[in-house]
Amino acid sequence: MKQIAEKTQLHPRNRHQGRYDFDRLVQALPELGNKVILSLRGEKTVNFADPEAVKMLNRALLAADYGIQHWNIPEGFLCPPVPGRADYIHHLADLLAQTGKQGIPHSASLLDIGTGANCIYPLIGQHEYGWRFTGTDVSKEALSHAQQIIQANPGLSTRIRLRRQKTPGAIFAGVVTKTDRFDATLCNPPFHASAQEALEGNTRKRKNLGLNDATPALNFGGQHSELWCEGGELAFIRQMVVESRTIARQVLWFTSLVSKAEHMRSIEHALREAGVAMVVKQPMSQGQKQSRFIAWSYLSPEERLAWAKKWVK
Template identity: 50%
Template sequence: MTAPRKPKTPSTPAEPREKATLHPRNRHQGRYDFPKLIKSNPELAKFVIINPYGKESIDFADPSAVRVFNRALLKSFYGIAHWDIPADYLCPPIPGRADYVHFLADLLAESNEGVIPRGALIKALDIGTGANCVYPLIGHSDYGWHFLGSDIDPTAVAAATAIIKSNSLHKAVSLRLQGNRKQILLDLLKSDERFDVTMCNPPFHASLDEAQRGSHRKWRALGKADPKRKLPVLNFGGQSQELWCEGGEIGFVTQLINESKQVARQVLWFSTLVSKASNLPMIQGTLKKIGAVQSQVVEMSQGQKQSRFVAWTFHDKAQQLAWRAERWNTTKP
């Protein structure tokens, strides 16, 4: 006689496995400690939800929730006491931004016998720093680097300046408006300035329509497809110049590469994020055409998301060592 089957008990769906992990030095490993984050920023409590897997989270399709979440992360992990951005400005995911900084630190270590150079002697340029100023905040907190952040938007520069002043970081981070909206590096750098590394999160789209289609795709991916609900510009916000430009990502990055040739002696390593892997062949072809001595593509993974940046230099190995000896005040790490 066969025993009767027990009725199935409803269970919480299994959480999807992450495809890959963050950089080993990234502070955002594993699940977030929401009680700790709420303690650092009580405002976060009203945005915490229980996701379909029974875990505490936030609605990442809600720009207000993402902004408050970022505020809590920056305070809890990086000691940033005051952080805010104007409505509808880009509010980037902190873990992915931190990964970019850490991999750039590894890149500089290659010119320093494997040791990451730290402290105020290291100068970084954040191209298009935005109102959020996230890269300088993370880079200075984790490595003590000094930053110059540039942007074409006066409102973004003013917001970033407020963040820097309210956290007493004016000695470590300076900001500059790029007055010529048609240029990136040219008309920005002073002739006597030197930077060990540049970083950039370029506009990914070629038009407003393309950016809006991207918004709908992200919205659907977050499980929020609802024709009655007004969609945000993107789930992380963003002004037009942050999201799209004529020629899109490939046009912007190609211009950045061409301009970098004209200030080649002022920067040790240039770099930029590249959203679309399909753009890499053209980017690498442009780098070869302008005579970059060395370039590399650095792949990054944040959970289910794959990203990458391209880095290039016009300095050969001997010149890189000379740069280190002169700028980093050392012949040995």
């Protein structure tokens, strides 16, 4: 099993370098102006403890940088940090470019596991690279809201389709058909191992922001399936590895975010047991937050190169 590791850096193609340009963002979404405040340094910002301010900031970023004029999520659903999600997409684009040796493909087909009500990865990926996405989720309500976003923005219905995962505990089984072929899968797994652990995590975040326990934590929103699963992130990814063997010839690259660095050794052990041909570990960072994704393929170098030839027109 060959492995490649790369240096940690904010991806150079990420549109969110440096501080937010609130003048530009307010121009894209004027109502954001009502949420802009001055920091102790006299710099424009928003109150990140205010769930509506965080959601409105996301709306402005998606409008200004990705052409998404209509985006919203219902109360209680996960509001994702756009810059970090974009970084995953750009590093994944580099992985595909290196595979095909012909630059970043603009005809790639991706599977987004757990697309959620926000549909964030397909929205960014289709705008940046013209990729087609299939998004899956266990929540009927989440998919309903994601579909509303797709229908509200012209052109997205031909680039993004949704499938519901109806089998409890399954990841690929039931949503990947025998005729499907995906250039890559991506996933932001449930982070916590239990509802109690998720609650404790929200409590720590509130304390870090200087908030009391009575303060709503909706800016860290998320449903059960978005925040926790039995065994947490590690169990989820190990299950993903097990299921990936059954569709090994239908996917070029399987990938997943890994929030906890201490999980990497166990995941790599699972990949060795699964008999993958290659593993790529990509560190990422956003401010003080360190993250990473892991990618694996069952195909040989010759098979991967042959697969990528279909991207060349």
